[in-house]
Amino acid sequence: MTSHASIFHFISGLPRSGSTLLSALLRQNPRFHASMTSGLGALVNGVTQMMSPGSEVALTMAGEQRQDILSGLFHSYYQHLQDKPVIFDTNRMWTSRMPLLKALHPKAKVIACVRDIPWVMDSLERRVRENPYHFTRLFGPMNQGTVYSRVEALMGHEALVGRAWSGLKEAFYGDEADALLVVEYEYLSRMPEKVLRLIYDFIGEPWFEGHDFENVEFDAPEFDEALGVSGLHKVRPKVEFQSRRSILPPDLFKKFEGMDFWREMAGSKAFVIAGKREEGR
Structure with a gap:
């Protein structure tokens, strides 16, 4: 097997x-x-669990073996992309594994995309309502009933939004925060070239002149259909911000305001690209 020499972010x-x-x-x-979320994060977690104290596997391994195995897993996963010098792996769990990423890839950067929590909930709720003929796998069977139960379920500590928010906050105030760049969705969608140039600078790559912000392509219909939420990963061709009214009840929208800790830079070494706060109502 040929060694994979790609840079990881x-x-x-x-x-x-x-x-x-x-x-x-x-x-x-x-x-x-x-690309969209890969299986690498799940594999890393599974192998780490197998090698952790309390397992039979752990009794047979030295510390350096664990590092070698996990490092090899990253490279083997992308072995088929020898023509890509730079790999961006996507997973919401990476912000909660910053020490591991730092140990395995000291020069790697983590780009964390963010949005005010009420608008995250609004966007997910819209996807649910656009698929009215079946329940979605985003929630447990007991949380499908109303927008209140759905939103509360999403914000649980081990749920889709709550876990991602907690992991990001951990990374934002952690020792490895200098490898973290937080990018707000509103800013990316309003000024994509400016934000992308800042990202290139952050990762130390030369600017690519071929970016086309009028013709962007991405869709994963089979993956979205398996979740029961079609259109979840479909990207509109033109990058632009579309202002809208929230479909969340006003009290529910207000409940999750003020959770944008990334706008408070005191105590963090992270880098932040953020626009002005958008008025929800």
Whole structure:
């Protein structure tokens, strides 16, 4: 097996916050690989669990073996992309594994896409309502009933939004925060070229002149249909911000306002690209 020499970076952050759009833009550069959430994160977690104290496997392994195995897993997963010098792997769990990423890939950067939580919830709720003929796998069977139960379920500690938000906050204030760039969706969608140039600077790559912000392509219909939420990863061809009224009840929208900790830079070494706060109502 030939050694994979690609540079690794990671895309993470909150759902419905531009990670698919960012991947679609980055992959326009023929030197880059970027896509939707991969299986690498799940494999890393599974192997780490198997090698952790308390398992039979752990009794047979030395510390350096664990590092070698996990490092090999990253490279083997993308062995088929020898023509891509730069790999962006996407997973919302990466912000909660910053020490591991730092240990395995000291020069790697993590780009975390964010959005005000009420608008994350609004976007997910819209997808649910656009698929009225079946329940979605985003929620447990007991949380399908109303917008209140759905939103509360999403914000649980181990749920889609709550876990991503907690992991991002951990990374934002952690020792490895200097490798973290937080990018707000509103800013990316309003000024995509400016934001993308800042991302290139952050990862130390030369600018690619071939980016086309009028013709962006990405869709994953089979994956979305398996979740029961069609259109979840479909990107509109033209990058633009579309203002709208929230479909959340006003009290529910207000409940999740003020959770944008990334706008408070005190105590963090992270880098932040953020626009002005958008008025919800």
